Amino acid sequence: MASERKATADPARSLAILWRTREPTSRSAGQGLSVERIVRAAIDVADAEGLDALTMRRVGEALGVGTMSVYTYVPGKAELVDVMIDTVYGEMPRPVVEGDWRVRLERIARDNLALYQRHRWMLRAETTRPVLGPHLVAKYDYELGAVADIGLTDVEMDAVLTLVLGHVKSSARAASEVVDLERETGMTDGQWWQSHAPWLETFLTPDSYPTASRVGTAAGQQHGAAYGPEYAFEFGLQRVLDGISVVVAERATGG
Amino acid sequence: MASERKATADPARSLAILWRTREPTSRSAGQGLSVERIVRAAIDVADAEGLDALTMRRVGEALGVGTMSVYTYVPGKAELVDVMIDTVYGEMPRPVVEGDWRVRLERIARDNLALYQRHRWMLRAETTRPVLGPHLVAKYDYELGAVADIGLTDVEMDAVLTLVLGHVKSSARAASEVVDLERETGMTDGQWWQSHAPWLETFLTPDSYPTASRVGTAAGQQHGAAYGPEYAFEFGLQRVLDGISVVVAERATGG
Protein backbone atom coordinates (compact mmCIF):
# COMPACT_ATOMS: atom_id res chain seq x y z
CA MET A 1 0.00 0.00 0.00
CA ALA A 2 2.21 2.77 1.24
CA SER A 3 5.37 2.73 -0.80
CA GLU A 4 7.25 4.53 1.92
CA ARG A 5 10.62 3.19 2.88
CA LYS A 6 10.62 2.67 6.61
CA ALA A 7 14.39 2.61 6.77
CA THR A 8 14.34 6.09 8.18
CA ALA A 9 12.60 7.75 11.06
CA ASP A 10 9.61 10.01 10.75
CA PRO A 11 10.97 13.37 11.95
CA ALA A 12 7.55 14.67 12.88
CA ARG A 13 6.91 11.76 15.23
CA SER A 14 10.34 12.14 16.79
CA LEU A 15 9.81 15.84 17.26
CA ALA A 16 6.44 15.28 18.85
CA ILE A 17 7.98 13.05 21.46
CA LEU A 18 10.89 15.36 22.01
CA TRP A 19 9.01 18.58 22.48
CA ARG A 20 5.63 17.60 23.86
CA THR A 21 6.85 15.68 26.86
CA ARG A 22 3.26 14.62 27.52
CA GLU A 23 2.96 14.21 31.25
CA PRO A 24 2.23 10.73 32.55
CA THR A 25 -1.45 9.92 32.88
CA SER A 26 -2.91 10.02 36.33
CA ARG A 27 -3.18 6.26 36.30
CA SER A 28 0.21 4.72 36.54
CA ALA A 29 2.00 7.94 37.28
CA GLY A 30 4.71 6.54 39.46
CA GLN A 31 5.97 3.21 38.36
CA GLY A 32 4.80 2.26 34.87
CA LEU A 33 6.70 2.47 31.65
CA SER A 34 7.50 5.86 30.17
CA VAL A 35 9.48 7.36 27.32
CA GLU A 36 12.13 8.44 29.78
CA ARG A 37 12.60 4.99 31.26
CA ILE A 38 12.72 3.42 27.82
CA VAL A 39 15.23 5.90 26.50
CA ARG A 40 17.43 5.53 29.54
CA ALA A 41 17.43 1.76 29.24
CA ALA A 42 18.17 1.94 25.53
CA ILE A 43 21.10 4.29 26.10
CA ASP A 44 22.49 1.96 28.75
CA VAL A 45 22.29 -1.00 26.39
CA ALA A 46 23.93 0.92 23.54
CA ASP A 47 26.67 2.27 25.80
CA ALA A 48 27.48 -1.17 27.13
CA GLU A 49 27.02 -3.38 24.08
CA GLY A 50 26.93 -1.15 21.03
CA LEU A 51 24.28 -0.18 18.54
CA ASP A 52 24.03 -3.64 17.01
CA ALA A 53 22.95 -5.07 20.35
CA LEU A 54 20.24 -2.45 20.69
CA THR A 55 17.13 -4.35 19.66
CA MET A 56 13.59 -3.72 20.71
CA ARG A 57 13.48 -7.12 22.36
CA ARG A 58 16.61 -6.25 24.32
CA VAL A 59 15.11 -2.97 25.51
CA GLY A 60 11.99 -4.71 26.70
CA GLU A 61 14.10 -7.29 28.46
CA ALA A 62 16.15 -4.63 30.22
CA LEU A 63 12.94 -3.12 31.53
CA GLY A 64 11.42 -6.44 32.56
CA VAL A 65 8.64 -5.92 30.05
CA GLY A 66 7.40 -7.47 26.82
CA THR A 67 8.89 -6.36 23.55
CA MET A 68 5.74 -4.80 22.21
CA SER A 69 5.10 -2.74 25.30
CA VAL A 70 7.88 -0.46 24.18
CA TYR A 71 5.80 0.46 21.13
CA THR A 72 3.17 1.97 23.36
CA TYR A 73 5.47 4.90 24.03
CA VAL A 74 7.70 5.00 20.99
CA PRO A 75 6.52 4.56 17.40
CA GLY A 76 9.56 2.58 16.27
CA LYS A 77 13.24 1.98 16.64
CA ALA A 78 14.36 4.87 14.44
CA GLU A 79 12.42 7.38 16.50
CA LEU A 80 13.77 5.82 19.69
CA VAL A 81 17.30 6.44 18.46
CA ASP A 82 16.39 10.02 17.61
CA VAL A 83 15.25 10.58 21.16
CA MET A 84 18.34 8.85 22.55
CA ILE A 85 20.52 11.25 20.60
CA ASP A 86 18.79 14.36 21.82
CA THR A 87 18.88 13.02 25.36
CA VAL A 88 22.64 12.62 25.44
CA TYR A 89 23.04 16.12 24.01
CA GLY A 90 21.19 17.22 27.10
CA GLU A 91 23.94 15.76 29.29
CA MET A 92 26.63 18.03 27.91
CA PRO A 93 28.12 20.73 30.07
CA ARG A 94 27.63 24.32 28.97
CA PRO A 95 29.97 26.30 31.16
CA VAL A 96 30.78 29.97 30.76
CA VAL A 97 34.41 29.85 29.68
CA GLU A 98 36.92 32.56 30.40
CA GLY A 99 39.11 33.44 27.45
CA ASP A 100 38.89 34.27 23.78
CA TRP A 101 37.10 32.45 21.00
CA ARG A 102 39.95 30.01 20.53
CA VAL A 103 39.86 28.86 24.11
CA ARG A 104 36.12 28.48 23.94
CA LEU A 105 36.16 26.53 20.68
CA GLU A 106 38.86 24.27 22.02
CA ARG A 107 36.78 23.54 25.06
CA ILE A 108 33.77 22.77 22.91
CA ALA A 109 35.82 20.39 20.81
CA ARG A 110 37.00 18.52 23.90
CA ASP A 111 33.53 18.32 25.38
CA ASN A 112 32.17 16.88 22.16
CA LEU A 113 35.00 14.40 21.98
CA ALA A 114 34.21 13.29 25.51
CA LEU A 115 30.58 12.84 24.55
CA TYR A 116 31.53 10.54 21.69
CA GLN A 117 33.82 8.58 23.95
CA ARG A 118 31.10 8.10 26.51
CA HIS A 119 28.51 7.12 23.92
CA ARG A 120 30.35 5.51 21.05
CA TRP A 121 27.13 4.47 19.33
CA MET A 122 26.52 8.16 18.57
CA LEU A 123 29.19 7.93 15.91
CA ARG A 124 27.06 5.50 13.95
CA ALA A 125 23.61 6.72 14.89
CA GLU A 126 24.17 10.32 13.91
CA THR A 127 24.73 9.44 10.27
CA THR A 128 21.20 10.32 9.39
CA ARG A 129 19.87 13.85 9.40
CA PRO A 130 19.81 15.30 12.92
CA VAL A 131 16.42 15.86 14.43
CA LEU A 132 16.03 19.33 15.85
CA GLY A 133 15.29 18.29 19.41
CA PRO A 134 15.34 20.76 22.30
CA HIS A 135 18.76 19.75 23.56
CA LEU A 136 20.34 19.91 20.12
CA VAL A 137 18.98 23.42 19.72
CA ALA A 138 20.31 24.40 23.15
CA LYS A 139 23.67 22.90 22.27
CA TYR A 140 23.76 24.75 18.97
CA ASP A 141 22.90 28.03 20.64
CA TYR A 142 25.54 27.53 23.31
CA GLU A 143 28.25 26.61 20.86
CA LEU A 144 27.47 29.51 18.57
CA GLY A 145 28.10 31.72 21.55
CA ALA A 146 31.77 30.78 21.35
CA VAL A 147 32.20 32.47 17.99
CA ALA A 148 29.77 35.36 18.38
CA ASP A 149 31.02 38.92 18.19
CA ILE A 150 34.35 38.23 16.56
CA GLY A 151 33.45 39.71 13.21
CA LEU A 152 32.16 36.65 11.39
CA THR A 153 28.96 36.61 9.40
CA ASP A 154 26.16 34.38 10.58
CA VAL A 155 26.84 31.90 7.82
CA GLU A 156 30.52 31.83 8.69
CA MET A 157 29.75 31.21 12.34
CA ASP A 158 27.73 28.17 11.33
CA ALA A 159 30.48 27.00 9.00
CA VAL A 160 33.16 27.36 11.67
CA LEU A 161 31.16 25.27 14.10
CA THR A 162 30.44 22.65 11.47
CA LEU A 163 34.12 22.45 10.66
CA VAL A 164 35.26 22.01 14.24
CA LEU A 165 32.57 19.48 15.12
CA GLY A 166 33.26 17.57 11.94
CA HIS A 167 36.88 17.26 12.90
CA VAL A 168 35.93 16.05 16.36
CA LYS A 169 33.68 13.42 14.90
CA SER A 170 36.30 12.18 12.47
CA SER A 171 38.85 11.89 15.24
CA ALA A 172 36.39 10.22 17.57
CA ARG A 173 35.54 7.68 14.94
CA ALA A 174 39.18 6.81 14.39
CA ALA A 175 39.73 6.44 18.11
CA SER A 176 36.61 4.34 18.48
CA GLU A 177 37.79 1.96 15.80
CA VAL A 178 40.98 1.37 17.75
CA VAL A 179 38.97 0.51 20.83
CA ASP A 180 36.68 -1.80 18.88
CA LEU A 181 39.59 -3.54 17.28
CA GLU A 182 41.24 -4.16 20.61
CA ARG A 183 38.02 -5.55 22.01
CA GLU A 184 37.42 -7.83 19.04
CA THR A 185 40.89 -9.17 18.48
CA GLY A 186 42.16 -9.03 22.01
CA MET A 187 45.30 -7.31 20.77
CA THR A 188 46.37 -3.74 21.20
CA ASP A 189 46.72 -1.65 18.09
CA GLY A 190 50.49 -1.98 18.29
CA GLN A 191 50.36 -5.75 18.54
CA TRP A 192 47.99 -5.88 15.59
CA TRP A 193 50.29 -3.85 13.38
CA GLN A 194 53.21 -5.98 14.45
CA SER A 195 51.46 -9.25 13.73
CA HIS A 196 50.52 -8.02 10.30
CA ALA A 197 53.91 -6.57 9.52
CA PRO A 198 55.25 -9.62 7.66
CA TRP A 199 52.11 -9.78 5.59
CA LEU A 200 52.29 -6.07 4.85
CA GLU A 201 55.90 -6.29 3.86
CA THR A 202 55.17 -8.85 1.17
CA PHE A 203 53.36 -6.35 -0.98
CA LEU A 204 53.97 -2.93 0.50
CA THR A 205 57.66 -2.94 -0.33
CA PRO A 206 59.74 0.24 -0.45
CA ASP A 207 60.14 -0.45 -4.15
CA SER A 208 56.47 -0.51 -5.00
CA TYR A 209 55.22 2.22 -2.70
CA PRO A 210 58.15 4.06 -1.20
CA THR A 211 56.24 6.88 0.44
CA ALA A 212 53.33 4.82 1.73
CA SER A 213 55.70 2.23 3.10
CA ARG A 214 57.83 4.74 5.00
CA VAL A 215 55.05 6.95 6.28
CA GLY A 216 52.80 4.01 7.02
CA THR A 217 55.50 2.54 9.18
CA ALA A 218 55.95 5.80 11.02
CA ALA A 219 52.23 6.24 11.51
CA GLY A 220 51.93 2.61 12.58
CA GLN A 221 54.60 3.10 15.23
CA GLN A 222 52.80 6.19 16.38
CA HIS A 223 49.69 4.09 16.82
CA GLY A 224 51.75 1.53 18.65
CA ALA A 225 52.84 4.28 20.98
CA ALA A 226 49.30 4.27 22.30
CA TYR A 227 48.46 7.87 21.57
CA GLY A 228 47.88 7.81 17.82
CA PRO A 229 44.27 8.96 17.77
CA GLU A 230 44.89 11.63 20.37
CA TYR A 231 47.72 12.99 18.29
CA ALA A 232 45.54 13.15 15.19
CA PHE A 233 42.86 14.93 17.18
CA GLU A 234 45.23 17.49 18.68
CA PHE A 235 47.15 18.12 15.49
CA GLY A 236 44.00 18.55 13.43
CA LEU A 237 42.32 20.72 16.02
CA GLN A 238 45.25 23.14 16.16
CA ARG A 239 45.37 23.28 12.37
CA VAL A 240 41.66 24.00 12.16
CA LEU A 241 41.87 26.70 14.80
CA ASP A 242 44.87 28.21 13.04
CA GLY A 243 42.88 28.30 9.85
CA ILE A 244 39.95 29.97 11.55
CA SER A 245 42.21 32.55 13.15
CA VAL A 246 43.27 33.64 9.69
CA VAL A 247 39.71 34.66 8.86
CA VAL A 248 39.17 36.22 12.25
CA ALA A 249 42.31 38.31 11.82
CA GLU A 250 41.20 39.36 8.34
CA ARG A 251 37.86 40.51 9.63
CA ALA A 252 39.48 42.37 12.51
CA THR A 253 41.89 44.36 10.34
CA GLY A 254 40.05 44.49 7.06
CA GLY A 255 36.77 45.90 8.26
CA MET B 1 30.75 -22.64 20.01
CA ALA B 2 32.70 -19.77 18.57
CA SER B 3 31.88 -16.69 20.59
CA GLU B 4 32.91 -14.44 17.76
CA ARG B 5 30.62 -11.64 16.81
CA LYS B 6 29.98 -11.89 13.13
CA ALA B 7 28.89 -8.27 12.92
CA THR B 8 32.23 -7.40 11.42
CA ALA B 9 34.23 -8.71 8.51
CA ASP B 10 37.20 -10.99 8.79
CA PRO B 11 40.06 -8.82 7.50
CA ALA B 12 42.21 -11.78 6.56
CA ARG B 13 39.52 -13.20 4.28
CA SER B 14 38.94 -9.81 2.69
CA LEU B 15 42.64 -9.34 2.15
CA ALA B 16 42.97 -12.76 0.58
CA ILE B 17 40.35 -11.90 -2.00
CA LEU B 18 41.80 -8.48 -2.61
CA TRP B 19 45.39 -9.46 -3.15
CA ARG B 20 45.30 -12.98 -4.52
CA THR B 21 43.05 -12.34 -7.48
CA ARG B 22 42.97 -16.09 -8.13
CA GLU B 23 42.57 -16.58 -11.85
CA PRO B 24 39.39 -18.24 -13.08
CA THR B 25 39.54 -22.00 -13.36
CA SER B 26 39.89 -23.48 -16.81
CA ARG B 27 36.32 -24.69 -16.68
CA SER B 28 34.02 -21.76 -16.88
CA ALA B 29 36.66 -19.24 -17.74
CA GLY B 30 34.55 -17.02 -19.88
CA GLN B 31 31.03 -16.66 -18.68
CA GLY B 32 30.55 -17.97 -15.16
CA LEU B 33 30.31 -16.06 -11.93
CA SER B 34 33.38 -14.35 -10.55
CA VAL B 35 34.37 -12.05 -7.74
CA GLU B 36 34.66 -9.22 -10.23
CA ARG B 37 31.17 -9.68 -11.63
CA ILE B 38 29.69 -9.95 -8.16
CA VAL B 39 31.46 -6.85 -6.90
CA ARG B 40 30.45 -4.87 -9.96
CA ALA B 41 26.82 -5.88 -9.57
CA ALA B 42 26.88 -5.06 -5.87
CA ILE B 43 28.34 -1.62 -6.52
CA ASP B 44 25.69 -0.94 -9.12
CA VAL B 45 22.94 -1.88 -6.70
CA ALA B 46 24.41 0.23 -3.91
CA ASP B 47 24.94 3.20 -6.21
CA ALA B 48 21.38 3.06 -7.47
CA GLU B 49 19.43 2.08 -4.38
CA GLY B 50 21.66 2.62 -1.37
CA LEU B 51 23.34 0.36 1.12
CA ASP B 52 20.10 -0.78 2.73
CA ALA B 53 18.96 -2.24 -0.58
CA LEU B 54 22.19 -4.16 -0.95
CA THR B 55 21.21 -7.66 0.14
CA MET B 56 22.73 -10.94 -0.90
CA ARG B 57 19.43 -11.93 -2.47
CA ARG B 58 19.41 -8.73 -4.46
CA VAL B 59 22.94 -9.31 -5.72
CA GLY B 60 22.07 -12.80 -6.85
CA GLU B 61 19.00 -11.46 -8.57
CA ALA B 62 20.98 -8.79 -10.40
CA LEU B 63 23.26 -11.51 -11.74
CA GLY B 64 20.44 -13.87 -12.67
CA VAL B 65 21.74 -16.39 -10.16
CA GLY B 66 20.64 -17.96 -6.89
CA THR B 67 21.37 -16.19 -3.65
CA MET B 68 23.74 -18.80 -2.32
CA SER B 69 25.84 -18.91 -5.46
CA VAL B 70 27.32 -15.62 -4.41
CA TYR B 71 28.81 -17.34 -1.37
CA THR B 72 30.94 -19.50 -3.63
CA TYR B 73 33.13 -16.51 -4.36
CA VAL B 74 32.68 -14.29 -1.33
CA PRO B 75 32.66 -15.51 2.27
CA GLY B 76 29.97 -13.08 3.43
CA LYS B 77 28.39 -9.71 3.05
CA ALA B 78 30.91 -7.84 5.18
CA GLU B 79 33.80 -9.05 3.07
CA LEU B 80 31.90 -8.19 -0.09
CA VAL B 81 31.56 -4.63 1.10
CA ASP B 82 35.28 -4.55 1.89
CA VAL B 83 36.06 -5.54 -1.66
CA MET B 84 33.56 -3.04 -3.05
CA ILE B 85 35.32 -0.28 -1.16
CA ASP B 86 38.76 -1.13 -2.43
CA THR B 87 37.38 -1.44 -5.95
CA VAL B 88 35.99 2.07 -6.04
CA TYR B 89 39.28 3.39 -4.69
CA GLY B 90 40.78 1.87 -7.79
CA GLU B 91 38.61 4.10 -9.96
CA MET B 92 40.10 7.31 -8.65
CA PRO B 93 42.29 9.45 -10.88
CA ARG B 94 45.89 9.94 -9.82
CA PRO B 95 47.14 12.71 -12.07
CA VAL B 96 50.47 14.45 -11.74
CA VAL B 97 49.43 17.93 -10.69
CA GLU B 98 51.38 21.05 -11.47
CA GLY B 99 51.68 23.42 -8.55
CA ASP B 100 52.59 23.49 -4.90
CA TRP B 101 51.35 21.32 -2.07
CA ARG B 102 48.25 23.43 -1.57
CA VAL B 103 47.10 23.00 -5.14
CA ARG B 104 47.74 19.29 -4.93
CA LEU B 105 45.89 18.86 -1.66
CA GLU B 106 42.97 20.84 -2.97
CA ARG B 107 42.79 18.60 -5.99
CA ILE B 108 42.87 15.52 -3.79
CA ALA B 109 40.07 16.89 -1.68
CA ARG B 110 37.90 17.50 -4.73
CA ASP B 111 38.61 14.08 -6.18
CA ASN B 112 37.63 12.42 -2.93
CA LEU B 113 34.48 14.50 -2.72
CA ALA B 114 33.58 13.40 -6.23
CA LEU B 115 34.11 9.78 -5.22
CA TYR B 116 31.69 10.15 -2.32
CA GLN B 117 29.16 11.79 -4.57
CA ARG B 118 29.37 9.00 -7.10
CA HIS B 119 29.17 6.28 -4.44
CA ARG B 120 27.18 7.68 -1.57
CA TRP B 121 27.05 4.32 0.21
CA MET B 122 30.79 4.72 0.90
CA LEU B 123 29.89 7.27 3.53
CA ARG B 124 28.16 4.60 5.57
CA ALA B 125 30.24 1.58 4.63
CA GLU B 126 33.58 3.09 5.54
CA THR B 127 32.68 3.43 9.19
CA THR B 128 34.52 0.30 10.10
CA ARG B 129 38.27 -0.03 10.02
CA PRO B 130 39.57 0.22 6.45
CA VAL B 131 40.96 -2.95 4.93
CA LEU B 132 44.38 -2.44 3.45
CA GLY B 133 43.51 -3.44 -0.09
CA PRO B 134 45.83 -2.77 -3.02
CA HIS B 135 43.92 0.24 -4.25
CA LEU B 136 43.72 1.84 -0.85
CA VAL B 137 47.46 1.47 -0.51
CA ALA B 138 48.00 2.98 -3.95
CA LYS B 139 45.69 5.83 -3.07
CA TYR B 140 47.49 6.45 0.20
CA ASP B 141 50.85 6.48 -1.53
CA TYR B 142 49.63 8.85 -4.20
CA GLU B 143 48.06 11.25 -1.76
CA LEU B 144 51.10 11.29 0.48
CA GLY B 145 53.02 12.46 -2.54
CA ALA B 146 51.14 15.74 -2.35
CA VAL B 147 52.70 16.64 0.98
CA ALA B 148 56.11 15.07 0.55
CA ASP B 149 59.23 17.22 0.68
CA ILE B 150 57.70 20.27 2.29
CA GLY B 151 59.41 19.83 5.63
CA LEU B 152 56.85 17.81 7.52
CA THR B 153 57.68 14.75 9.54
CA ASP B 154 56.24 11.43 8.42
CA VAL B 155 53.70 11.46 11.20
CA GLU B 156 52.67 14.99 10.30
CA MET B 157 52.21 14.01 6.67
CA ASP B 158 49.84 11.28 7.75
CA ALA B 159 48.01 13.64 10.07
CA VAL B 160 47.61 16.29 7.37
CA LEU B 161 46.10 13.79 5.00
CA THR B 162 43.80 12.43 7.68
CA LEU B 163 42.64 15.94 8.46
CA VAL B 164 41.85 16.87 4.87
CA LEU B 165 40.13 13.60 4.07
CA GLY B 166 38.15 13.81 7.28
CA HIS B 167 36.86 17.20 6.28
CA VAL B 168 35.91 15.91 2.85
CA LYS B 169 33.98 13.06 4.39
CA SER B 170 32.13 15.31 6.81
CA SER B 171 31.13 17.64 4.01
CA ALA B 172 30.15 14.80 1.74
CA ARG B 173 27.96 13.35 4.43
CA ALA B 174 26.16 16.64 4.94
CA ALA B 175 25.62 16.99 1.21
CA SER B 176 24.43 13.43 0.92
CA GLU B 177 21.84 14.00 3.61
CA VAL B 178 20.41 16.85 1.62
CA VAL B 179 20.09 14.63 -1.42
CA ASP B 180 18.49 11.85 0.61
CA LEU B 181 16.03 14.23 2.15
CA GLU B 182 14.99 15.56 -1.21
CA ARG B 183 14.52 12.07 -2.53
CA GLU B 184 12.49 10.94 0.48
CA THR B 185 10.28 13.94 0.96
CA GLY B 186 10.07 15.12 -2.61
CA MET B 187 10.88 18.62 -1.45
CA THR B 188 14.04 20.60 -1.94
CA ASP B 189 15.96 21.55 1.15
CA GLY B 190 14.68 25.07 0.90
CA GLN B 191 11.07 23.96 0.69
CA TRP B 192 11.61 21.70 3.65
CA TRP B 193 12.96 24.49 5.83
CA GLN B 194 10.12 26.73 4.73
CA SER B 195 7.44 24.17 5.51
CA HIS B 196 8.91 23.64 8.95
CA ALA B 197 9.42 27.31 9.64
CA PRO B 198 6.15 27.84 11.54
CA TRP B 199 6.84 24.79 13.64
CA LEU B 200 10.38 25.95 14.33
CA GLU B 201 9.21 29.42 15.30
CA THR B 202 6.95 28.06 18.00
CA PHE B 203 9.86 27.01 20.16
CA LEU B 204 12.98 28.47 18.63
CA THR B 205 12.00 32.03 19.41
CA PRO B 206 14.50 34.89 19.47
CA ASP B 207 13.76 35.17 23.18
CA SER B 208 14.68 31.63 24.10
CA TYR B 209 17.65 31.10 21.80
CA PRO B 210 18.64 34.40 20.22
CA THR B 211 21.86 33.27 18.57
CA ALA B 212 20.63 29.92 17.36
CA SER B 213 17.50 31.48 15.99
CA ARG B 214 19.31 34.20 14.02
CA VAL B 215 22.18 32.06 12.76
CA GLY B 216 19.94 29.10 12.09
CA THR B 217 17.78 31.29 9.92
CA ALA B 218 20.78 32.55 8.02
CA ALA B 219 22.18 29.07 7.59
CA GLY B 220 18.76 27.81 6.57
CA GLN B 221 18.50 30.46 3.89
CA GLN B 222 21.94 29.52 2.72
CA HIS B 223 20.72 25.96 2.35
CA GLY B 224 17.69 27.24 0.53
CA ALA B 225 20.03 29.00 -1.86
CA ALA B 226 20.96 25.56 -3.13
CA TYR B 227 24.65 25.73 -2.42
CA GLY B 228 24.80 25.23 1.32
CA PRO B 229 26.86 22.05 1.42
CA GLU B 230 29.24 23.30 -1.23
CA TYR B 231 29.83 26.43 0.80
CA ALA B 232 30.58 24.44 3.93
CA PHE B 233 32.99 22.28 1.98
CA GLU B 234 34.81 25.21 0.41
CA PHE B 235 34.95 27.29 3.56
CA GLY B 236 36.21 24.40 5.64
CA LEU B 237 38.73 23.32 3.05
CA GLN B 238 40.28 26.77 2.82
CA ARG B 239 40.42 26.99 6.63
CA VAL B 240 42.10 23.60 6.86
CA LEU B 241 44.62 24.49 4.18
CA ASP B 242 45.31 27.81 5.88
CA GLY B 243 45.97 25.95 9.09
CA ILE B 244 48.32 23.55 7.38
CA SER B 245 50.19 26.38 5.74
CA VAL B 246 51.01 27.76 9.17
CA VAL B 247 52.95 24.60 10.02
CA VAL B 248 54.56 24.44 6.62
CA ALA B 249 55.74 28.01 6.98
CA GLU B 250 57.09 27.27 10.45
CA ARG B 251 59.07 24.33 9.16
CA ALA B 252 60.40 26.36 6.24
CA THR B 253 61.70 29.24 8.36
CA GLY B 254 62.41 27.49 11.63
CA GLY B 255 64.70 24.81 10.24
Place this chain on the structure above:
DNA sequence: CAACGCGGGCGTACGACGTACGCCGCGCGC
Protein backbone atom coordinates in the same frame (compact mmCIF):
# COMPACT_ATOMS: atom_id res chain seq x y z
C1' DC C 1 -21.31 0.09 45.39
C1' DA C 2 -21.54 -2.04 40.83
C1' DA C 3 -20.89 -1.83 35.99
C1' DC C 4 -18.36 -0.24 32.29
C1' DG C 5 -15.06 1.33 29.04
C1' DC C 6 -10.51 2.51 28.01
C1' DG C 7 -5.81 2.20 27.75
C1' DG C 8 -1.48 0.00 29.13
C1' DG C 9 0.71 -4.31 28.43
C1' DC C 10 1.76 -8.22 25.55
C1' DG C 11 1.54 -13.05 22.64
C1' DT C 12 1.59 -14.36 18.19
C1' DA C 13 2.81 -14.07 13.63
C1' DC C 14 4.77 -12.30 9.25
C1' DG C 15 8.09 -10.94 6.05
C1' DA C 16 12.48 -9.36 5.63
C1' DC C 17 17.51 -10.42 6.47
C1' DG C 18 22.31 -13.29 6.59
C1' DT C 19 23.91 -17.67 5.96
C1' DA C 20 24.82 -23.13 7.28
C1' DC C 21 24.13 -27.31 5.16
C1' DG C 22 23.84 -30.67 1.86
C1' DC C 23 22.25 -31.98 -2.74
C1' DC C 24 22.56 -31.89 -7.69
C1' DG C 25 24.42 -32.26 -12.47
C1' DC C 26 27.82 -30.77 -15.74
C1' DG C 27 32.30 -31.22 -17.93
C1' DC C 28 37.13 -32.23 -17.60
C1' DG C 29 41.08 -35.69 -16.77
C1' DC C 30 42.04 -40.31 -17.00
Place this chain on the structure above:
DNA sequence: GCGCGCGGCGTACGTCGTACGCCCGCGTTG
Protein backbone atom coordinates in the same frame (compact mmCIF):
# COMPACT_ATOMS: atom_id res chain seq x y z
C1' DG D 1 33.53 -43.84 -21.53
C1' DC D 2 33.60 -43.03 -16.77
C1' DG D 3 33.79 -40.93 -12.34
C1' DC D 4 34.53 -37.21 -9.52
C1' DG D 5 35.23 -32.46 -8.27
C1' DC D 6 33.35 -28.18 -8.27
C1' DG D 7 30.09 -24.47 -9.56
C1' DG D 8 25.50 -23.62 -8.57
C1' DC D 9 21.50 -23.63 -5.60
C1' DG D 10 16.97 -25.08 -2.58
C1' DT D 11 15.76 -25.34 1.89
C1' DA D 12 15.76 -24.08 6.41
C1' DC D 13 17.07 -21.71 10.80
C1' DG D 14 17.60 -17.93 13.83
C1' DT D 15 17.56 -13.04 13.96
C1' DC D 16 15.39 -8.62 13.34
C1' DG D 17 11.41 -4.87 13.25
C1' DT D 18 6.76 -4.50 13.89
C1' DA D 19 1.27 -5.14 12.63
C1' DC D 20 -2.56 -6.93 14.81
C1' DG D 21 -5.70 -7.99 18.18
C1' DC D 22 -6.57 -9.84 22.91
C1' DC D 23 -6.77 -9.35 27.95
C1' DC D 24 -7.02 -7.44 32.33
C1' DG D 25 -7.30 -4.01 35.90
C1' DC D 26 -8.17 0.55 37.06
C1' DG D 27 -10.78 5.18 37.28
C1' DT D 28 -15.00 7.03 36.26
C1' DT D 29 -19.67 7.24 36.31
C1' DG D 30 -24.65 6.19 37.54
